[in-house]
Amino acid sequence: MQPRRRKLGRFKLSQGKIYNLEKNKKILVTSALPYANGPLHIGHIAGAYLPADIYVRYNRLKGNDVVYICGSDEHGVAITIRAEQDGVKPTDIIDRFHELNKKSFVRFGISFDNYSRTSRPVHHETAKEFFKDIYDKNILKKKKEKQFYDENASMFLPDRYVEGTCPVCKNQGARGDQCEKCGSDLDQTELINPISKLTGETPVLKETSHWYFPLGDFQGKLKDYLDRHPEWKENVRNYCYGWLKQGLRDRAVTRDLSWGIPVPLDGADGKVIYVWFEAVLGYISATKEWAKQVGQPDRWKDYWQNPECKLVNFIGKDNIVFHAVMFPAILMAKGDYILPENVPANEFLNLEGQKISTSRNFAIWLDDYLDRFPPDPLRYMLAANAPENKDSDFSWKDFQTRNNSELVGILGNFVNRSMTFLAKNFDNTVPPATDLDEMDRELLKRIATAPQSVSDALEKFEVRRALKAFMDVARDANKYFNDKEPWHMVKTDKVKCGVTMNMCIQISRTLAILMVPFMPYSAEKLWKLLNLNGDAAGQNWATAGEPKVAAGHKLNPPEILFTKIEDGVIEAEMARLNDSQKKPESDGKKEKTGKSNLISFDEFKNVDLRIAKVLSAEKVEKADKLLRLEVEVGEEKRQIIAGLAQKFSAEDLVGKRVVIVANLKPAKIRGLESQGMLLAAEDANGEMSLVTVENEIATGAKVK
Ligand SMILES: [Zn+2]
Structure with missing residues (x-):
């Protein structure tokens, strides 16, 4: 490597640390605080978390001083409604989902510096201080108004x-x-046919008083602020200007509720601060908490109160008004705080052509995905298909294609063919690059410009384009390998072949570093295979495109970087998605009164329940959860594919008399036809019990 370094000259510079040549920027990045009332699904991830994590990891590689903040929003009305519906305390819900979501983020490689929660004292104090301070400045207005009241629930x-x-x-x-x-x-008074979510009754209007934030008074300042940011995404700007055009209205920032942060004023008993007023302040309190954790309790001011710091709030499009209008106005009212420098909002992600629905359980839940797949293929899919400028769609088939033909077929293939070739022909050792030809020099130029091509897109929050720029490097690497035909060269000119393979390792190193923001786990795996010092995430973006692997460097034995996903796996996921989907429900009364759950006797009669005996049972190959059962129903024998394998072994089932739905439309699961469904009960802890019968009643007998 030495001779080439001297020839190209500029490597001298890199040894004198490029770090110091570029001014390190302070960047504070936040992702929207998720409600701690349910698990995260891929739509959440594609909107506010993955794009932010990519941006953060990229900036860390650039040597910028980045702090990445998030946490659970634990005061929303969605939480108290769910608690009431489930008959539990709000804390039962938030404790559970805070922990679950925090863990899922870690497993998925979302690299927050702090994941806090808005129920913490530091947040209550911060929110009260903001509220009180803005009140003391005579900015808030108290107003009497009529509000919907549920007489049955007395609230x-x-x-x-x-x-x-x-x-x-x-x-x-x-x-x-x-x-x-x-x-x-x-x-809410504008709603036609208003209905109480608690009782399903029509609410009445009753007088109460609330404090209002005079958003209208900030109209001019907010317009100036927006005008200063022509670089913001089109969707965000249009949305905000639309709001300004309508004219901003005063917004109530208190609520008559028992769950939340009490209003810190006299005469405000039974009132809490409106969740949207305080939740955005969660970014500040979580930064304070982080500063304490790193042993510098005042350090949060270096970000929030430092005009040199760049604040970037990643959100989904449903949060634009709160982040791009309300939050800046609150910060303006408070004074002494920086305003968001950018609010990259993403559109929505659909699933198999439909809207993701948590109430219908039509979603891919992050924790559930991670139980069965590694994080990186999903990170790749959601970045390649990010809903940046319009809604985009996730389908399991696309996921398989992206994984198999892009990750395995292009990126993994290049690394694997290079490394196996070196293992076979060069004893896993990087050969010297003594005499470069035109094609080699072109390739070096290509690698040298690669970091910049990815940067250009990421600086504009264009994750899709950035990922494409990254994959183009892998595409060009494959083309180089093909054009060079080292498998011929190795027989005719091993020295020249060695030069090619040296290039392939240089580009693999570049790929490993550029991969960090998108697929951090695979990046580190590649880094280990290359047997380089430290880790890929600890490298410097500015020198990622330089050929830094020395001749004579010993590589680790090759291993496959990405695994192919078989058709059966995808079919099982699609079946799972269908099976777990609940029928749409009209909400409102259902859970409280149960009225809309009632069915007629005729409807019940339509379900043909029969006694069946399990004759045999076996696990379905490559499916952790599926059992293939053969059952006897009177004269008939049927095959049923049941998702019981994790709870029951084949021996548990054989000989049992069970109840099946005999007139269910047959379904193909993993290519196997399932001719019916076996009844089993499952409780909230996931414990399962088969529905069996007391005596040896004949199979085929009708259950009624
Ligand atoms: Zn509407």
């Missing part, structure tokens, strides 16, 4: 406690604060 019904028909788009499931369908921000 006011803020925000989502009321649902009804959207006055704008006529969507019937609009919430009291916002219509999810058309995105309109609503005042």
Whole structure:
């Protein structure tokens, strides 16, 4: 390597640390705080978390001083509604989902510096201080108003406690604060046919008083602020200007609720701070908590109160108004804080062509995915297909294609063919690059510009384009390998072949570093295979494109970087998604009164339940959860594919008399036809019991 270094000259510079040539920037990155009332699904991840993590990891490699903050939002009305529906305390819900989501983020490689929660004292104090300070400046206004009240439940019904028909788009499931369908921000009294989420009754209007934040007074300042940011994403700017055009209204920042942060004023008993006023302040309190954790309790000020610091809030499009309008206005009212420098909001991710729905359980849940697959293929898929400028779609088939033809077929293939070739012909040792030809020099130029091509896109928060720029490097590497035909050269000119293989290792090193933001686990795996010092994430972006692997360097034995996903695995996932989906429900009364769950006798009669005897049972190959059963139903024998393998062994089942749904439409699962469904009960802890019968009643007998 030495001769070439001298020839190209500029490597001298890299040894004198490029780090110091570029000014390190302070960057504070946040991702929207997820409600701790349910698990995370891929739509959340694609919107506010993965793009932010990619940006953060990239900036760390650049040597910038980045702090990445997030945490659970634990005060939303969605949480108290769920607690009431489940008959538990809000803390039961938030404790469970805070832990679950925190763990899922870690498993997925989302690299927060702190993942806090808004129920912590530091957050309560921060939110109260903001509220009190803005109140003391005489900015807040107290107003009497009429609000919906549920007489049966004896409580006011803020925000989502009321649902009804959207006055704008006529969507019937609009919430009291916002219509999810058309995105309109609503005042609940505007809803047509309002219904209480608690009892399903029509609420009455009752007088109460609240403190208002005069958003309208900030109209001019907010417009100037927006005008200063023509670089923001089109969707965010359009949305904000749309709001300004309508004219900003005063917003109530208190609520009549028992769950939340108490309003720190006299005469405000029974009132809490509106969740959207305080949740965005969670970014500040979580940074304070982080500063304490790193032993420098005042360090949060270096970010939040430092005009040199760049604040970037990653969100989904449903949060634009709160982050790009309300949050800056609150920060302006408070003073002494920096404003968001950018608010990259993503559109929504759909699933198999439909909207993801948590209530219908139509989603791919992150923790569930991670139980069965490694994180990187999903990170790749969601980045390649990020809903940046319009909604995008996730399908299991696309996931398989991206994995097999891009990760395995292009990136993995290049690394694997290079390393196996070196293992076979060069004793796993990097040969010297003594005499470069035109093609080699072109390749070196290509590698040298690779970091910049990825940077250009990431600086603009364009994750898709950045990932494509990265994959183009791998594509060009494969082309170089093909054009050079080292498998011929090794027989005719081993020295020249060695030069080619040296290049292939240089480019593999570059790929490993550039891969860190997108697929951190695979990047480290490649780094280990290359047997390089430290880790890939600890390298410097600026020198990622330089040929730094010395001749004579010993590599580790080759291993496959990405694994092919078989058809059967994808079919099983699709079947799973279908099976777990609940029928749409009309919400409102259902869980409290059970009225809409009632079915007629005729409807029940349509289900043909029969006694069956299990004749044999075996595990379905390559499917952890599936058992293939053969059952006897009277004269008939049937095959049933059941998702019982994790709870029952084949021996547990053989000989049992069970109840099956005999007239279920046959379904193909893993290519096997399932001719019916076996009944089993499952409790909240996942314990399962088969539905069996007491005596040796004849198979085929009808259950009624
Ligand atoms: Zn609407």
